[in-house]
Amino acid sequence: MSDSAFHYVDGVLHAEGVSAASLAQQFGTPLYVYSRDALTRTYRAYADACAGRRxxxxxxxxxxxxxxxxxxxxRMGAGFDIVSSGELARVLAAGGKAENTVFSGVGKSAAEMREALEAGVKCFNVESIPELHALNEVAKSLGKRAPVSLRVNPDVDAKTHPYISTGLKSNKFGVAFSDARATYREAHAMPNLDVVGIDCHIGSQITEISPYLDxxxxxxDLVEQIESDGMSIRHVDVGGGLGITYDDETPPDIGDFVRALLAHIEKRGHGQREVYFEPGRSLVGNAGVLLTRVEYLKPGEEKSxxxxxxxxxxLARPAMYEAFHRIVPVVKRDAPAHTYDVVGPVCESGxxxxxxxxxAVEPGDLLAICSAGAYGFVMSSNYNTxxxxxxxxxxxxxxxLVRQREDVRQLFAGESILPD
Known part of the structure; x- marks a missing residue:
């Protein structure tokens, strides 16, 4: 298994001290299972590397x-990075604080901006000049000044899947590097914006440090130019995107990654600035598995x-990205293995x-799809009802149980048929 929170005891997969088989029996399948210990350890790896630093x-x-x-x-004092007002509502419901939350995203609506300003979020990561103007107008209508950081697109290849690479010229995200200095001057001139930082996020599932350093x-370099224009940049947001091990990837250790970036910033003479990290996958990816039960084994001429x-x-990632997730038996069988494509009942070849x-499986056996804690449930849908x-x-x-299984009747409770 990819994380020590999920391990075998006498041939039976356990999540921490609980048998995965007993979880499937109690709660049914499909079932997402998360380990609090794994979540805690990955967060502490980041927090400990940040300790004593700004x-x-x-x-x-x-x-x-x-x-x-x-x-x-x-509970461990984390801040949050959100991309919608819905996520802001979740953060607040979970005990997070708006003043420790940064609002990212390429298409914030005026209503979302208003909600975030009224809640008092820490910063808006703005991604275009039109968004700057919209935020300035919303802040003006509320009699507030909105703290902003521009997300700059550095045109750096993160060496990851094209769907999760976000720092190239061809990506929709961020302000073009060549336009960034002028955009900062424009933001600085807007009376209801307070320019406080600079932001960059180059992609996801990145397994090397070098793209971050580039x-x-x-x-x-851009910060130095901006400050020569009379603005003050208080924080540098390096984004997230650090990868995890799904199969044979060897991403850097979290602590080594954080310390390398902080050391590089200090080496460049910018150690006085606060640094924001925005991890996602590296915190939760290997802290979760998806349990599923084998319904049928179907032999075929070319595939079984x-x-x-x-x-x-x-779990949309395999169909969407051709992503690899290890699949292991919940109870190991002492029997010959056969080669299968593991597929679901949805009416799509994908x-x-x-x-x-x-x-080595039989109908009724349980399987665990590993490394499913990130972009698993959050990307799930009700396709095929x-x-x-x-x-x-x-x-x-x-x-x-931290989320109940949905009932079919819930799925169309808000719908109605036409009257006679």
């Missing part, structure tokens, strides 16, 4: 927005299929969770 951690809510998960981080160099009760609506997996899975948090030898 550096803070903002958890990227989009990676996993379950209230119990967010509450684990809030982006930082460009960002810090293990048809399970989880599907692309439960409904697969793993291809060419060697598994399938209720979304339940979510459970394991804490030592206790397991708590």
């Amino acid at each position: 550096a803070v951690v903002h958890v990227a809510v989009k990676a996993n927005s379950n209230l119990a998960v967010l509450n684990v981080f809030a 982006a930082l160099d460009k960002l810090l 299929f293990a048809i399970v009760d989880a599907a692309m609506n439960d 409904d697969w969770l793993g291809r060419d997996r060697d598994l 399938r209720p979304r899975a339940a979510e459970v948090m394991v804490d030592g030898e206790r397991a708590r």
Whole structure:
């Protein structure tokens, strides 16, 4: 397994001190299972590396927005990075604070800006000149000044999947590097904006430090130019995107990653600035698994299929990115393995969770889809009118249901048919 929170005891997979088989029996499948211990350890790795430095951690809510998960981080003093007013509502409901929350995203609406300003968020990461003007007008209508940081696109290749690379010229995100200095001058001239920082996020599932250092160099060069124009940049937001091990990737250790970036900033003479980290996947990815039950084994001339009760609506990453997740038996069988494509019941050829997996399984057996804590449940849908899975948090030898399984009737409760 990818994380020590999930391990085998006498051939049975456990989440911390609880058998995964017992979780499936109690709560049903498909079932997302999270480890509080794993969440705590990854957050502390970031926080400990930031200790004694002017550096803070903002958890990227989009990676996993379950209230119990967010509450684990809030109890440890985390800040949050949001991309919608809905995520702001989740942060507040989970015990987070607006004043420790930064609002990112390329398409904030005026209503979302108003809600965030009234709540008192820490900073808006702004991504375009039109957004600057819109935020200035909303702040004016409320008699406030909005704290802003511009998200600058440094045109650095993060060497990751094109769908999760966000720092190139061809991506929709951020202000073009060549336009950034002039955009800062324009923001500074707006009476209801307070320019406080600079932001950069180059992608996700990044497994090398070098792209971050390349982006930082460009960002810090720009900071020096901006300050020569008479503005003060108080913080540098380096974003998130640090990868995890799904298969054979070897991302840097979290502490080593944080210390390397902070050392580089200090080496460049910018150690007086506060540094924001916005991790998501590296905090929650290997803190969760998706449990699923084998419904049928279907042999074929070219492929054999293990048809399970989880599907692309439960875990979209394989269908969307051709992403790899390890798939392991919950109870190990002493039997020959056969090669299967692990697929779900959704009526799409793209409904697969793993291809060419060697598994010793029988109908009724349980499988665990590993590294499912990030971009798992949050990207799930009700396609084919399938209720979304339940979510459970394991804490030592206790397991708590932290999201109930949906009921089919809930899915169309807000709909109506035409009158006669």
